[in-house]
Amino acid sequence: MITPAEYVREIPAHHRLEAGRCKKCRKIYYPARQVCPECQAREFEPLSLPREGKIVTFTVIRVAPSQFSDQAPYAMGIVEVQPGVRLLTQVVDCDLDKIEIGMPVSLEFRKIQEDGEKGVLAYGVKAVPR
Amino acid sequence: MDYWIVGLLMDSHLTINPFIHQSIHPSIHYPKQMMLNFKTTEDTVNREVVILGVGMTRGGEHWGKSLRQLFVEAALAAIDDAGVDRIGSMYIGCMSSGLFNGQEHIASLMADYLGQKHVPATRVESACASGGAALRMGFMEVLSGLNEVVLVGGVEKMTDVSTDGATYALSTAADQTYESFYGVTFPGLYAMIARAHMHRYGTTRKQLAEVAVKNHLHGSMNPFAQYRQKITVDEVIHSTAVADPLNILDCSPITDGASAVILCSREIAKKFANGNPSLREKPLVKITGSGQATDTIALHSRQDITELRAVAEAAQQAYKMAGKKPGDIHLAEVHDCFTIAEICVLEALGVAEKGQGGKAAESGYTALGGRMPVNTSGGLKAKGHPVGATGVAQAVEIVHQLRGEAGDRQVKNARVGLTQNMGGTGGSCVVHIMEAL
Numbered sequence: 298m299i300t301p302a303e304y305v306r307e308i309p310a311h312h313r314l315e316a317g318r319c320k321k322c323r324k325i326y327y328p329a330r331q332v333c334p335e336c337q338a339r340e341f342e343p344l345s346l347p348r349e350g351k352i353v354t355f356t357v358i359r360v361a362p363s364q365f366s367d368q369a370p371y372a373m374g375i376v377e378v379q380p381g382v383r384l385l386t387q388v389v390d391c392d393l394d395k396i397e398i399g400m401p402v403s404l405e406f407r408k409i410q411e412d413g414e415k416g417v418l419a420y421g422v423k424a425v426p427r
Numbered sequence: 428m429d430y431w432i433v434g435l436l437m438d439s440h441l442t443i444n445p446f447i448h449q450s451i452h453p454s455i456h457y458p459k460q461m462m463l464n465f466k467t468t469e470d471t472v473n474r475e476v477v478i479l480g481v482g483m484t485r486g487g488e489h490w491g492k493s494l495r496q497l498f499v500e501a502a503l504a505a506i507d508d509a510g511v512d513r514i515g516s517m518y519i520g521c522m523s524s525g526l527f528n529g530q531e532h533i534a535s536l537m538a539d540y541l542g543q544k545h546v547p548a549t550r551v552e553s554a555c556a557s558g559g560a561a562l563r564m565g566f567m568e569v570l571s572g573l574n575e576v577v578l579v580g581g582v583e584k585m586t587d588v589s590t591d592g593a594t595y596a597l598s599t600a601a602d603q604t605y606e607s608f609y610g611v612t613f614p615g616l617y618a619m620i621a622r623a624h625m626h627r628y629g630t631t632r633k634q635l636a637e638v639a640v641k642n643h644l645h646g647s648m649n650p651f652a653q654y655r656q657k658i659t660v661d662e663v664i665h666s667t668a669v670a671d672p673l674n675i676l677d678c679s680p681i682t683d684g685a686s687a688v689i690l691c692s693r694e695i696a697k698k699f700a701n702g703n704p705s706l707r708e709k710p711l712v713k714i715t716g717s718g719q720a721t722d723t724i725a726l727h728s729r730q731d732i733t734e735l736r737a738v739a740e741a742a743q744q745a746y747k748m749a750g751k752k753p754g755d756i757h758l759a760e761v762h763d764c765f766t767i768a769e770i771c772v773l774e775a776l777g778v779a780e781k782g783q784g785g786k787a788a789e790s791g792y793t794a795l796g797g798r799m800p801v802n803t804s805g806g807l808k809a810k811g812h813p814v815g816a817t818g819v820a821q822a823v824e825i826v827h828q829l830r831g832e833a834g835d836r837q838v839k840n841a842r843v844g845l846t847q848n849m850g851g852t853g854g855s856c857v858v859h860i861m862e863a864l
């Protein structure tokens with residue numbers, strides 16, 4: 298689990314899929330960055346990523362970390378929302394045997410994990426096949 | 428012509444490159460022990476770095492041995508193998524003694540328990556590439572002339588915590604906030620690389636298994652391997668699923684272990700080797716190439732999920748420095764933390780064509796007796812993967828091979844070897860090329 302402070306700092310990215318677009322070369326980064334690796338520019342404009350994409354690759358996690366063990370087995374995939382813009386998340390609400398590369402998904406707001414009985418409930422997006 | 432080099436600050440072991448500090452007046456009074464004699468300017472320009480001694484512990488669950496005991500055992504073995512009487516400095520690769528053992532500041536701890544009073548000692552961390560990165564630091568220090576005899580070690584004690592604790596510690600090598608946060612594990616990340624590779628290039632489940640089968644076969648001939656039993660393709664394919672398509676027998680184990688090498692200049696190496704009956708008849712092993720590179724820490728940030736750019740970049744640097752190409756390499760120790768990793772690494776090293784790495788183990792090309800044996804030690808898979816020690820252990824195997832002391836697993840006429848060590852899903856990589864003189 299990331300620290301509660303780190304979780305709160307990253308809420309715009311995790312909850313709202315806020316990203317950054319390089320003002321010089323227009324490349325989009327998720328999460329937003331301070332320096333563009335492509336052109337070294339330091340100016341970005343914020344944007345929110347679309348909530349639809351397709352699966353680039355995936356796996357089914359059968360041996361899970363303790364805070365996810367009650368969910369196992371669960372699928373995880375890399376989702377491309379725009380050409381070259383990708384994120385990693387769980388793939389849910391589907392038959393684990395039916396997931397395929399190229400499958401279109403929607404990104405929906407869900408609970409990701411909870412840090413024990415008194416810890417933070419952490420939210421983000423999960424991919425649901427369309 | 429002789430230069431007297433004046434040690435800086437308080438440390439009697441620290442000397443400096445004569446080209447930078449020739450202007451320091453030699454008549455300034457310093458205690459005698461703060462000085463070290465360099466013979467000629469050519470020595471400094473053409474300094475060659477030799478691995479004079481090697482040592483390691485067997486990989487495994489060492490319940491009876493502590494972090495410091497494991498390290499000292501490997502370091503003493505390397506010191507005795509080299510026959511050196513002093514160490515100028517130390518670099519220690521270790522990924523996460525903080526999370527595995529609740530102990531940081533281990534460079535000081537290890538220098539202390541190795542009985543090396545006041546030597547400079549530095550811990551180097553680059554996740555699972557910590558050992559390789561430490562080796563490069565030691566290489567650069569000897570090359571620079573700062574110290575003539577440097578010990579490079581690696582250590583990790585991973586079994587004092589639960590499997591879940593170890594999984595967590597390892598997961599910190601991924602992007603905690605954008606990968607681990609969502610529930611992915613390292614087997615999961617490599618499984619996604621495997622899935623993409625199979626989808627695009629037609630790599631098969633059997634080809635993945637062949638990597639583990641080969642490395643266990645090699646490991647069965649290595650007395651220092653954690654697992655010495657042979658396994659079959661069928662056993663790999665039907666072993667417990669961890670993260671589809673990877674099973675438990677596709678994964679390197681959790682391991683306690685340490686490894687160490689003694690680096691020194693060729694001049695010094697010749698002197699020590701001449702006085703050491705066990706080394707006198709054997710070739711010296713020189714590091715002729717060194718490369719290091721990084722890539723995005725998050726797998727999903729890469730344009731091509733199946734391509735290990737840091738490996739390709741580090742390899743190009745090492746090939747260029749050594750004046751070698753992939754076809755000149757006689758054997759390699761590569762980072763097979765998962766079966767798919769060895770396949771992608773061989774492609775990035777230029778040993779296999781892009782997409783064709785799956786055929787290397789299957790065809791016998793990378794097996795003992797094949798065209799280019801890979802992971803004759805058993806690799807991470809069978810030898811064990813004490814993460815911070817792995818990069819150094821790879822060098823230990825190459826030295827044994829180039830000296831012709833690898834026993835049943837000896838590669839005939841091995842003169843040029845390569846080590847490739849990477850962190851995370853390839854976010855960092857270190858490559859070295861070593862040659863028998």
Ligand SMILES: [Zn+2]
Nearest residue numbers: 319322333336
């Ligand atoms: Zn840019």
